Amino acid sequence: MTRPEFSARVARLPRYPAAPGYAWEGDIARLASNESPDPPLPEVVEAAARALTGLNRYPDPTNGALRERLSDRYGVPVDRIAIGNGSCDILLAAGEALLEPGAELVYAWPSFSIYPHLTAASGATEVVVPLRDERHDLDAMAAEITAATRLVVVCNPNNPTSTAVALADIEAFVARVPRHAVVILDEAYCEFNLLDDPDASLDLLPRHPNLVLLRTFSKVYGLAGLRVGFGLCGSPEVREALDQVRQPFFCNAAAQAAAIEALEHQDAVAARVERAIAARLQLDAGLRGLGIEPAESHANFAWFDVGEGEAEIVGALAQRGVLVRSGSALGRPGHLRVTYGTPAENTRFLEELATLV
Ligand SMILES: Cc1ncc(COP(=O)(O)O)c(C=O)c1O
Numbered sequence: 001m002t003r004p005e006f007s008a009r010v011a012r013l014p015r016y017p018a019a020p021g022y023a024w025e026g027d028i029a030r031l032a033s034n035e036s037p038d039p040p041l042p043e044v045v046e047a048a049a050r051a052l053t054g055l056n057r058y059p060d061p062t063n064g065a066l067r068e069r070l071s072d073r074y075g076v077p078v079d080r081i082a083i084g085n086g087s088c089d090i091l092l093a094a095g096e097a098l099l100e101p102g103a104e105l106v107y108a109w110p111s112f113s114i115y116p117h118l119t120a121a122s123g124a125t126e127v128v129v130p131l132r133d134e135r136h137d138l139d140a141m142a143a144e145i146t147a148a149t150r151l152v153v154v155c156n157p158n159n160p161t162s163t164a165v166a167l168a169d170i171e172a173f174v175a176r177v178p179r180h181a182v183v184i185l186d187e188a189y190c191e192f193n194l195l196d197d198p199d200a201s202l203d204l205l206p207r208h209p210n211l212v213l214l215r216t217f218s219k220v221y222g223l224a225g226l227r228v229g230f231g232l233c234g235s236p237e238v239r240e241a242l243d244q245v246r247q248p249f250f251c252n253a254a255a256q257a258a259a260i261e262a263l264e265h266q267d268a269v270a271a272r273v274e275r276a277i278a279a280r281l282q283l284d285a286g287l288r289g290l291g292i293e294p295a296e297s298h299a300n301f302a303w304f305d306v307g308e309g310e311a312e313i314v315g316a317l318a319q320r321g322v323l324v325r326s327g328s329a330l331g332r333p334g335h336l337r338v339t340y341g342t343p344a345e346n347t348r349f350l351e352e353l354a355t356l357v
Pocket of ligand 1: 033034085086087089090112155158159186188215216217219224227228230235
């Protein structure tokens with residue numbers, strides 16, 4: 001042997017298509033990763049800094065204080081709240097807790113790029129249902145659910161297409177899923193969704209013990225760099241299984257402290273949502289001015305068709321310091337995904353794009 005012999009799992013696992021340019025310095029418009037353009041609030045930075053003075057200790061493995069605050073905020077019992085090192089951690093844990101060879105995972109495509117990892121990691125079978133008009137086709141997904149289905153993931157609003165389906169349709173869908181299968185409703189972008197109140201989905205939890213609402217502090221709360229997400233579970237058993245498959249200290253002390261403080265500033269969340277909606281209007285109008293029709297976005301990013309020139313456009317924008325995401329990396333060649341930035345960044349993007357299309 002000239003090199004280590006890796007497991008079959010490694011051969012199966014796709015490589016996560018990370019956006020380029022994280023290490024680039026200078027005046028870069030970072031519109032590739034659906035982050036918040038706003039820096040964290042000073043109070044949140046202070047809370048994280050206070051936690052740093054106790055770094056000789058392990059973080060609270062129960063995430064007790066954070067779960068208490070989330071329970072107060074969402075009215076979900078503490079024992080049904082799962083915390084994660086980002087919400088990706090909870091998705092991967094769900095894969096470990098629910099999937100194995102012979103089991104099935106149902107998800108739509110294109111959707112969030114981590115979902116294919118769940119079957120690759122576990123050896124379970126994936127049942128991939130194409131989007132219809134860039135939206136989840138919930139009827140087609142329901143038709144794919146079998147006795148072998150253990151997990152169904154619905155991303156609403158959907159990454160990368162930015163579209164949302166109405167909560168009434170999701171409610172009808174969840175009602176059709178038998179209770180042996182867990183449904184994760186990935187709501188990473190729910191605060192930006194204008195179709196329904198972001199908290200309306202909470203009403204489904206008491207009726208569906210197999211449902212998990214997956215949320216994150218990485219988007220509207222602006223804490224992507226700290227890695228903290230949470231799952232609001234319909235039953236304590238699901239939360240217990242999600243914890244059981246993970247190492248004990250999966251959420252670091254600074255992340256816990258920052259998330260607790262961030263929850264106190266719902267006014268800032270509302271202001272960020274307002275700025276994102278303004279950016280949506282700015283980008284939609286600018287793109288239409290260039291003859292491009294974006295998808296109806298309910299997220300903090302735009303999704304649109306640029307045809308065969310995709311790779312050249314992404315490359316040329318990057319050379320000019322504007323980082324956007326190529327649809328080829330996300331399952332839909334010919335498209336671009338562009339995160340809403342500050343008004344100045346959005347203008348810069350539109351001006352550069354105008355010279356390329
Ligand atoms: C739909 C969706 N879910 C989950 C995540 C993961 O977020 P995090 O692990 O930062 O909480 C993302 C990140 O881009 C996402 O787009």
